[in-house]
Amino acid sequence: MRRAVLLAVLFLLSLTTPVRAETFDGTELRVENGVFRDEHGREVVLRGFNVSGTAKLAEYRGLPFATTQDARTSAQAMKRLTGANAVRFLLTWAWIEPQRNQIDRTYLDNVTTQLRQFTDEGIRVYLDFHQDLYSRHLFNKDSWYTGDGAPAWAASGYPKESCGICVHWGQNMKNNNAVTAATYDFWHNRNGVQDSFVNAAGEALKHVKNALPANEFKLVVGVDPLNEPYAGKYDAGQTSQTWERDLLMPFYQRFRGEMDEAGWAGKPAFVEPLVFWNQNVDFFAEPGGLTLAQPLGDRFVFNAHFYDGKAQSGILMPGKAGDGQYTQAFNTIRDRAKALNTTAIVSEFGHPVSGFTSDKTPSVLKAIYQGLDSTASGARWWSAPRGSAISGSQWHWDTNYGRHRELMNDNPGKVKTDGDAMNDEHFSAVKLDANNTPVLNVDRALVDRVYPQAVAGTTLAFTYEDRAYQTWQQIPLPNVRALVGNAPFAVLVWDAHESAAPTEIHLPESLRSPLVISSAQSAVQGDELLLTSGPGRQFALVTAPSNGNVAAAEAEIRQWYVSW
Structure with a gap:
């Protein structure tokens, strides 16, 4: 119980961490190894x-x-x-x-x-x-x-x-x-x-x-x-x-x-x-x-x-x-x-x-x-x-x-x-x-979407369930499924590289104050979720605030993302 409370506090603190977006203006794009990359080496969508x-x-x-x-x-x-x-x-x-x-x-x-x-x-x-x-x-x-x-x-x-x-x-x-x-x-x-x-x-x-x-x-x-x-x-x-x-x-x-x-x-x-x-x-x-x-x-x-x-x-x-x-x-x-x-x-x-x-x-x-x-x-x-x-x-x-x-x-x-x-x-x-x-x-939910704008490394997997029209994503992890409920959610898994700039994920109107479970440090700035980490495999789950068991969901998704 104490761990769940501590994690919830850490998540709330991470949402208010100040990060200056203009510091990470990696505008020039190039094609490299099958993806777009910016001046900071981030994979861009x-x-x-x-x-x-x-x-x-x-x-x-x-x-x-x-x-x-x-x-x-x-x-x-x-x-x-x-x-x-x-x-x-x-x-x-x-x-x-x-x-x-x-x-x-x-x-x-x-x-x-x-x-x-x-x-x-x-x-x-x-x-x-x-x-x-x-x-x-x-x-x-x-x-x-x-x-x-x-x-x-x-x-x-x-x-x-x-x-x-x-x-x-x-x-x-x-x-x-x-x-x-x-x-x-x-x-x-x-x-x-x-x-x-x-x-x-x-x-x-x-x-x-x-x-x-x-x-x-x-x-x-x-x-x-x-x-x-x-x-x-x-x-x-x-x-x-x-x-x-x-x-x-x-x-x-x-x-x-x-x-x-x-x-x-x-x-x-x-x-x-x-x-x-x-x-x-x-x-x-x-x-x-x-x-x-x-x-x-x-x-x-x-x-x-x-x-x-x-x-x-x-x-x-x-x-x-x-x-x-x-x-x-x-x-x-x-x-x-x-x-x-x-x-x-x-x-x-x-x-x-x-x-x-x-x-x-x-x-x-x-x-x-x-x-x-x-x-x-x-x-x-x-x-x-x-x-x-x-x-x-x-x-x-x-x-x-x-x-x-x-x-x-x-x-x-x-x-x-x-x-x-x-x-x-x-x-x-x-x-x-x-x-x-x-x-x-x-429907705005169809075009105002979560997507990984810039990934400080290489994307291994991404999905977004917008809940528009009907639900197609089937979450097999019971604690994650209970935490998310009927809310929109996205999952990003990436192999992080050394970078002076964070991973940036666009947040739609429906998720401007999200619950974030991530192996990386997270901060929300406007319509962007900024994720910073050291090198190695990382994950982030983004969804709406929930009364579900955050600690149990985090443990479950950690076990999932290291196993495949």
């Missing part, structure tokens, strides 16, 4: 959102926000509501180079100004040169669909576009002759179109670097050279895998060289495999994942996307997502990154927040985050818990959601105001309420 769907529209001339103030409000809301530490920030070739060989410096100034609203909040950024269906300029004014990406001058001379009977805009990648022909020409550099893109991207990277103070450029993690690449159509005898090897990877290597010349040599390229490799709809998926590529190494990141096409169909997956539903898919992403000798990030994932399949959204998001966090299902985690969390950026963050005024394909008769205003999508996790205050479109 990036979590956040894509900013933003508005960048795909003409409404604000390819910018994520109408004004700098809108960008600032959005960045502050993202930090406050979700604890995000990174964003994928979209920019578009059409607005960078609207006329051939003429770079729009005003657009790049505006991009950089809006980007800085996120770095001002301490949020890391990685740029994404975005495209969907090659270009909006391929589509006629009465089309059901639209695209984004290439400027008008790089999208001329193609046949009248038509997808035929297509139930999803993505089918244009296979069925629309204008889209497939233009995409094919890009990869074969017809009329030097790929040359122009790479040159324009290099000019954009130079501009951003020169416009950012050095301390803010440190917060820029890297670059996604091109969103969701696909062939358009294959050459005779070519397969999806040989296309990746013979056309996609040379493009990435070329882009990598452009990054180096632009002053980005110390930052990785976030390279995506063939987009169809990311699909889980059997008739749409194709082999890929850069399986025929040489190992990428530390100057690249394996960058996957994940959407459950079956769940979005409403037919192929009639029910809700369940425990461990996406574990295998995310472990495949982990395995591909390991085989390529680098780390992984899932730079897009999500599910519609409105529409006829939005009843699945809580379960799908919970299952996706479970796959990012852990290598095992909730039912199996305690017996097979090994593996680090994967970085990821949810699609997407658009405070203009439901308030757009987009002239679809420049047609004044087709003004899009609903949802994302892009191909009838509804993915934004945020919107503005009647008072113009950012509010979430999804």
Whole structure:
């Protein structure tokens, strides 16, 4: 009894231990031995959102926000509501180079100004040169669909576009002759179109670097050279895998060289495999994942996307997502990154927040985050818990959601105001309420999550049970189970290394005053749990305050974590 009381007192004292967060600002990231590491050698997990769907529209001339103030409000809301530490920030070739060989410096100034609203909040950024269906300029004014990406001058001379009977805009990648022909020409550099893109991207990277103070450029993690690449159509005898090897990877290597010349040599390229490799709809998926590529190494990141096409169909997956539903898919992403000798990030994932399949959204998001966090299902985690969390950026963050005024394909008769205003999508996790205050479109528990922001060592295992939608984690340790009860909880096990900075765990709103059982010294500062220790294997259990037997739970979890 005395030991339990003493432990409880020590835990309460640890919560008030002052630690200055600014002392541990390890901003510069690198890829090392299959993980991101900061200047203090800590393993870093990036979590956040894509900013933003508005960048795909003409409404604000390819910018994520109408004004700098809108960008600032959005960045502050993202930090406050979700604890995000990174964003994928979209920019578009059409607005960078609207006329051939003429770079729009005003657009790049505006991009950089809006980007800085996120770095001002301490949020890391990685740029994404975005495209969907090659270009909006391929589509006629009465089309059901639209695209984004290439400027008008790089999208001329193609046949009248038509997808035929297509139930999803993505089918244009296979069925629309204008889209497939233009995409094919890009990869074969017809009329030097790929040359122009790479040159324009290099000019954009130079501009951003020169416009950012050095301390803010440190917060820029890297670059996604091109969103969701696909062939358009294959050459005779070519397969999806040989296309990746013979056309996609040379493009990435070329882009990598452009990054180096632009002053980005110390930052990785976030390279995506063939987009169809990311699909889980059997008739749409194709082999890929850069399986025929040489190992990428530390100057690249394996960058996957994940959407459950079956769940979005409403037919192929009639029910809700369940425990461990996406574990295998995310472990495949982990395995591909390991085989390529680098780390992984899932730079897009999500599910519609409105529409006829939005009843699945809580379960799908919970299952996706479970796959990012852990290598095992909730039912199996305690017996097979090994593996680090994967970085990821949810699609997407658009405070203009439901308030757009987009002239679809420049047609004044087709003004899009609903949802994302892009191909009838509804993915934004945020919107503005009647008072113009950012509010979430999804349960906060799903997106404001415990995650290991920086681990002073190597993560051995991590899990988080958010209690959103339903409970999937099954705790086999009776005293730990009694202590936690029905509260959210997280467990981190790591091999601690010598470091001048602590392990940092983000605490969601539901756990800002947590009960912490840990082999390390713990302190709470705002929305962060700071853990300091000497070298060796460490553990931390984070949950809500409890009347349970702390000493018994600690003894039980200590025995568990040294036994596997």
